[in-house]
Amino acid sequence: MRVLGYGMMGLRVGLFLALICIRISDIAAQDAAALQALTESWGNLPPSWNTGDPCGNSWEGITCRNSRIVGITLANMDLMGQLSGDLATLSELRILDLSYNQRLTGPLPPSIGQLTRLTNLILVGCRFSGRIPNSVGSLEQLVYLSLNENRFTGEVPASIGNLRNLYWLDLADNQLTGSIPVSSGDTPGLDLLVNTKHFHFGKNRLSGPIPRSLFNSSMTLIHVLFDNNELTGSIPSTLGLVRTLEAVRFDRNSLSGDLPTNIGNLSNVNELVLSNNALTGPIPDLSGMESLSLLDLSNNSFEATEVPRWIATLQSLTTLMMEETSLEGSIPDEFFNIPQLQIVRLRNNQINGTFGIGSSYSSQLQLIDLQNNSIGAVTVAPGYNFTLMLADNPFCQDNRVSLSYCNIQQNPGSSYTTLQSCPDRRCPSEQISSPICNCAYPFTGTFIFRAPSSFGNSNYFRALQVDILRRLQIFRLPVESVAIRDVDVDEFGYLNMHLAVFPAGIDYFNRTGVISLAFVFSNQTYKPPEEYGPYVFRADIYTHFEGRSRDNSRTGIIVGAAIGASILLLLLICAGGYAYFQKKRAKKAKQQANPFVSWDPQGTGGDVPQLKGARFFTLEELQKCTHNFSEANNIGSGGYGKVYKGILPDGQMIAIKRSQHGSMQGSREFKNEVELLSRVHHKNLVKLVGFCFDKGEQTLVYEFIPNGTLMESLSGKSGIRMDWIRRLMVTLGSARGLQYLHELADPPIIHRDIKSNNILLDERLTAKVADFGLSKLFGDTDQKGYVTTQVKGTMGYLDPEYFMTNQLTEKSDVFSFGVVMLEMVTARQPIQDGKYIVKEIKEAMDRTKDLYNLERVMDTMLVTNTSMLVGFEKFVDLALKCVQDEGMYRPTMGEVVKEIEHIVKLAGMNPNADSAAPSQTYDGVSGGNFSHPYSDNSLFSYSGTIPLTRPE
Structure with a gap:
């Protein structure tokens, strides 16, 4: 009996353990199935993701805890695709970092708000677009929210104000619009983020005034960056209540009014940049800003004032920029004795009197720019070792003066010599010499410092190299050396420098090494010295992975014979349970990956896409x-x-x-x-x-479009007579449709297959652009303004730049439209009888003659009535602008529309008329017999490998 009792007890324990095993397997299967479904919309996945379990088989970039996925860090893996709603199933996810994957596109799914354990949401430098979903405000554990350098549009979600644990908020370098949200009643706002240290909103299109309630004394902000927006109104005095501030940028907006006097109380501020606004009133006393290193008040409308003497009390000052700020009077003698002073830019003011600088001045001084002032005399001690610029002052306008500093000069210091330790070392193709003369494939990218207090010199950058290397090695990353090259200051006032990180003991990084390095920078784990301020890192695509296979040894489990049967039974139960639930979850994941699986005719089933009227x-x-x-x-x-x-x-x-x-x-x-x-x-x-x-x-x-395609009408197949006026109106209509796709659709769309066969004519001959089968979201493009994709389209209409580089832009559509305009003139297909229409027009043109001497290649229907061709030459000029070889020289579709509207007005037509409808039938045929306006067939339809030749 006792033996039987122990046996029953053992059975209960065994069943209990089996249930636990099944439950653990069930949860793990959920995560695996969710990740599999998520990545079905991704391409170019790491090789380790092909087989097995994400946790059990050590998928690169996946971090697990207790068989649950808690981290996805796939920065700089060149992933492609979109982020699907399946992500929400990963309920234990803490960290999501997909930064620097420039082919990740589409919207951020609203279901991301279900990841309630998420602490780090880092999507820097991708191509996500659309609105930032309000559900982001449900991520109450979020500490880092970095969505910068994407193509997000719409307003900043007010719900972000609910994220009371948020430390880092970076939405910079997007296309965000609207006002800055603050709390009102039950509606949250950014003013509630009292624990947040970083407000980074630069390089957007935010508008309206800065709310007074945005800042309060309870906040602990250290960085407030709203530069390069469209903000108006005055800077609120409440800014002076945030005593923790270290960097403030509101430059390049449309701010006006007086500067609040209490801004001088911000004693911890290192960088204050308010340039390029319309600020007025007196310049307040800022002597209380004892930590100030960079002061830039340039290009404002302040009241005329003497050069402030309090500037000389700012003992931490390194850079002073007050160009065009109505300064007058002479510069105090003690001005240049500030010990850390490096750069002084005071050009375009009314500074007068005598400019003097003796042998005693800051040893760090690099530049003094006083061009275009009213200085009448100069006394400079010989042997000075900084750049002095005094052109366009009365002193230099005296013809007897021939001094180097009187010559007009560009501001130096915006670019620096490349740092090279081994300039003579020759490396194999694509490899680079490291600072210690080893050839390798480094991890590279660009540091963009958004509010540097000093623009430094080569010594500063060498010190930064040492600091970066030391920190990366402390993080135990496989790094041998680092190099900084090509340092410059861009048009936004940001300090840019190219970084190369070289691997240790081998000439390339594996995927894990690249992921780790990218995460250190995307997650702001690396902190630079204080003088460099906040930064963003823009990683380059890394393609030189080692691809080494690894053998996972399995250790056998030796079990005592006495309990062997029990363990075997338990394992069988677990295996059976796991197989059952894995099959069930896999089936569910497959269904979830099919967005139409649960649709019904009313569209009330699950996972219905967001449709508007379809x-x-x-x-x-x-x-x-x-x-x-x-x-x-x-x-x-x-x-x-x-x-x-x-x-x-x-x-x-x-x-x-x-x-x-x-x-x-x-x-x-x-x-x-x-x-x-x-x-x-x-x-x-x-x-x-x-x-x-x-x-x-x-x-x-x-x-249904009754009058077929534009190609059919131009060729005469449709029976519609296309006179010059109708051609202008059809051109204008199709241009407006394309402009809508580029500039008003959200997100914008690149059609990618504009041709006369894809422009249809309705019963009133209104042009309608058709066939979006090859279209690409313009939100897919990267910061360079293009999306790299396989060449698709129709030969003859293909943009040669896209054809050769695989880089698709909105200007690719402009090129195709230019070819359509030339079809309007010639009624010929782009490639006909072996001749290319663009080349033919260019060779036949003579701008000194009427109609540019194009009668030989023009449509005979137009030649028979040349007196009606008002604006013909302007039309041809515009078409040729559109078909320029390089996209940068082509107009935008908005500019094309304006020019065609002008031509239509010259022809005596109203550009806003609804149509150019035929009032009668032509050649005995009414406008209605068409063959295939919706088909995508063409003699020159192209999709595939790029041939070795290109169009002329």
Whole structure:
């Protein structure tokens, strides 16, 4: 009996342990399934992510605790794709760092607010776009929120004011608009962030006044950076209540009014930059700012005042910039004896009297710029070792004076000599010589210091090299040496320097090393010396990973024979439970990865995409509309599939673009395309009526456009006579549609396949841009203004710059549109009889003759009535601007629209008229017999490997 009792007890313990095992396996399976679903929308994943369990198989960038995923750190891995809502399933996630992945795009999913344990949300230098979701305010444990250097739009979410644990808030370098949110009633605001140290909002488009309530004495802010925005009004006196401040930037806004006098109480401020505003009134006494190193009040409208004597009391001052601030009088003798003084810029003032500097001045002095003042005499001790600039003063205007400092000079110091320790060392291709003469593939990037108190010199930067190396080695990273190169000051007043970090003991970093280095900078783990102030790091893509395989040895478990059977039984139970729940979770993850799996005809099922006016059609509905897709209703075909004409029960005519099964997209890509088409609404864009995702169908339903394509009208196939006025109006309409995509869609969109076959004409000959199958979100572009992607489009219309570099920009659409404009003139396809339209026009042109001597290549319909071609030369000039080889020389679509509107007015037409509708039929044919306006077929349709030649 006793043995039986012990046996029952053992069985209970075994079952209890089995349940625990199943539960642990279940939770772990949840995380694994969620991560698998999340990454289905990602490309270019690390090789270790191909097999096994994220925790058990040591996936790179994944940190686990008790079989739960608590960290995803994949900075600088060149990931591509979007961030899906599956992320919310990782309920134990603490750290998410996807920084420096410039091909991560799309919006931040609102479900991110469900990650309630998240402490670090770091997405620096990606290409995320859209609005920052209000749900971010639900992340109450958040300490670091870094969304800078993306393409976020809309207002700063007021809900961020709920993040009472927030230490670092960086939303700089986006496209944020609206006012600065502050609390009101039950609505939170930034003024509630009393524990936050960093407000970084520079390089956005924030507008309106700075609220008085934004600052209060309870705050512990050290950095307040609102530079390069569109703020108006005055600087509130409440700023002077935040006594912890160390760096303040409100430069390059439209601020006005007097400076608050209590700003001088901020004794801890090192950097105060208020330049390039419209500030007025007197310059207050700032002698109480005893820590001040950088003072920049340049380019304001202060009252005329003597050069302040209190400046000489600022013993920490290194840089003084007060250009064009209405200073007058002479400079006090003690001015240049400030011990740390390096740079003085006082040009464009009314400083007069005698400028004198003896043998006693700061040993750090590098530059004195007093150009364009009223200085009448100069006494300078010989042998001075700094740059002196005195051009455009009365003293230098005397022809007898021929001194170097009287010559007009550009401000020096904005670029510095590259630091090279081994200039003669030759390294293999793409490798770089390290400071200790070893060749390697370094981890590289750019430091951008946003409020440096000193612009330094080579000695400063060598000291910084030593500091960075020491800190990285303290962090136990595999680093041998670091080098700083190419230091300069940019147009925003930021100090930029290129950093190269060299690996130790080998000539490249593996993925773990790159992830670790990137995280040190993206997470602000590395803190530079105080004089450099706050920074952002912009990492370069690293491609030289070692790719070494690792063998994971497994240690066998030796168990006593007496308990072997029990352990075996327990393991079998666990294995069975794990397999069951893993299968269940995998099925669920697969369903979640399919966004249409739970849709119903009313669109009330789960995970319905955000649609604006697009309707869900069942397959049966579309079959009825088209008589079961009869060939009689087939109006075209292309690589995507066939296009059918249909009639809805309410009488609306529709065009149904039905994919063939061999060309079906993935469900997530199809969902994204439907979302894209459903939210663009403009009279010059073809309207998406709805879609069908039913019984294996992927079908788009458009409004029916009766007069076919522009190409058909120009070629005469449609029977519509395209006179000059109608061509102008069609050009204007299609340009406006494209301008909407570039400038008004949110986020903006690059069409990528503009051609006359994708411009349709309705019953009033209103132009409508169609076929968004190749479109890319403009939010996908990086800080350089392009997105790197496979070349797709139609030969003859392809931007040669995009063709050669794979770098797609909005100017690629402009090039294609320029080719369409030349089609308007010639009625020829871009490549016809082996001739390229752009080259033909350029060779035939003679600007000294009427119509530029283009009659030989013009459409004969236009040549027969040249007296009506008002604005023809301006039209051709604009087209040729659009087809410039380099995108930087092409106009924007907004500029194109304005120029065409001007030409239309010259022709005596109203550019805001609804259409250029035909009032009668032409050649006995009414405007209505078209073949395939929605198909994407073309003799020159292109998608794939770039050939070795390019268009002329």
